[in-house]
Amino acid sequence: MPNVEDIGRRRCIPIIHTRGTHYEVGFDVGRTFRGLIQNFVGISKPLNQVFIPLYNTEAGRRVYETTLKSVRSNFPQYVRELEGTAEGAQVPFYKLFLLHMDDILPNAIHGKGKNDGTGCSTIVCNQPGHEILGHTEDALPEVLNHIYLVSAHITPESPQGRWKVSEEKYTSLCYAGHLPGFTMGYNHHGLVFSVNVLNAAKLVPGKTPRHFLTRALLGAETFVDVQQILQDTGCGSGDAVSINLTFLNQEGDRMFHNAEVGPALGQTNQSNLNILNISPGESIFHCNKFLRLPVEEAEGLGVTSSNHRHDTHQQLSQANTKQGVIKVLGDQSDNKWPIYREGHGEDFVKTVAVGIFDVVEKTWELYTENPKISSPVVVLPLELKSNN
The missing domain is CATH 3.60.60.10 (Penicillin V Acylase; Chain A)
Structure with a gap:
């Protein structure tokens, strides 16, 4: 079987139709696309090479917790949705939340922004x-x-x-x-x-x-x-x-x-x-x-x-x-x-x-x-x- 990173462009965009509470919808998404989510979390270079190492420091954990507390206060339903996705996909919630913080964590720690060329x-x-x-x-x-x-x-x-x-x-x-x-x-x-x-x-x-x-x-x-x-x-x-x-x-x-x-x-x-x-x-x-x-x-x-x-x-x-x-x-x-x-x-x-x-x-x-x-x-x- 080909390595998942070497299969070229697939002519495929899967879709899920789901209904329920925020958590239920998130869980169904995570369960349905568990393989894609687990694989992406495993190969994401920013997540594994930058975000997680910083999260494992005392300063990084403070930035993470401060941001999560703010989002949980203002948008608790979307945190529950993301928790559902994490549990359905059987991946740690903190990894998905780090992806959603994106460059906020390294910027807060290092005091400078990155502009790596990504964008639409x-x-x-x-x-x-x-x-x-x-x-x-x-x-x-x-x-x-x-x-x-x-x-x-x-x-x-x-x-x-x-x-x-x-x-x-x-x-x-x-x-x-x-x-x-x-x-x-x-x-x-x-x-x-x-x-x-x-x-x-x-x-x-x-x-x-x-x-x-x-x-x-x-x-x-x-x-x-x-x-x-x-x-x-x-x-x-x-x-x-x-x-x-x-x-x-x-x-x-x-x-x-x-x-x-x-x-x-x-x-x-x-x-x-x-x-x-x-x-x-x-x-x-x-x-x-x-x-x-x-x-x-x-x-x-x-x-x-x-x-x-x-x-x-x-x-x-x-x-x-x-x-x-x-x-x-x-x-x-x-x-x-x-x-x-x-x-x-x-x-x-x-x-x-x-x-x-x-x-x-x-x-x-x-x-x-x-x-x-x-x-x-x-x-x-x-x-x-x-x-x-």
Whole structure:
């Protein structure tokens, strides 16, 4: 049998349909994808070479416990969901929570940020008859083939967490062992969104990791809810992220939005937030660097790659259709720092999936190969609450 790391790109994205409480849904996800989760936890280089060694120090454990206490206070239901995933997958909870803290722990200990080149590209096309949100999911090489879709209907016994959401129904692409919401997905209220990581130079322990903010977005009913979740007043984000979004059902002209979220530094208790509106006839291309928010950025391969991807986009024809979006997201004209990434040379990051949300047709196409030269693995209908 081939080594799991040497099986090439699989034309496969498994999906689970599950219903229950947050813990029950998490447990079903963990049990169903136990093999993928256990394998990913075993091969994740950041987890095993950086996060766990720091966790095993006194200072690292304090950072971990401070952050977990904050998240458990504000989002207890998502901690229970992650506990369910850990127990279903039979992996230690602390390892999954460390993945969700991401670079907060090493940043807090070493006092500097990393920018290793991981991160995605998103293009929004808001043209008459062509309302598209396209996204490359770019990650470390070990993430390849360690993804799945979660389609969940969560009905808690009572509203929980700071926003008191009483019901959640969504479909999200997930990394193995990670909460839904961190890549791309949609909910039954019509919120469609994708996520780009941003790398701030200074991160904050004891605040909300971006993984939990994006998980909370899956419960948002309105654009006001989205802003409230990202602002996270009373705590604030511990790291940085960019969200590209729209609501399928909205009055008036189609509007897309890009939100840049920066960490709550110093004595502030809310995220640094900037939102750009993309009106009809406009478009935006966003990678893994701040375009508007005045936040000090961690220098590194992520900025280099983002600069090259932005330059490539500028040189390409305007993406005014779905095919135009696909052409951009599949572009490899920059041999060293392409938009569709194969993990060659200095740019070791791989594009593990591509998603195309067609807001007019209400479909979500998912690819595991370059969309310019392949067909989608699946085309999902965007099912809304009004259609249930």
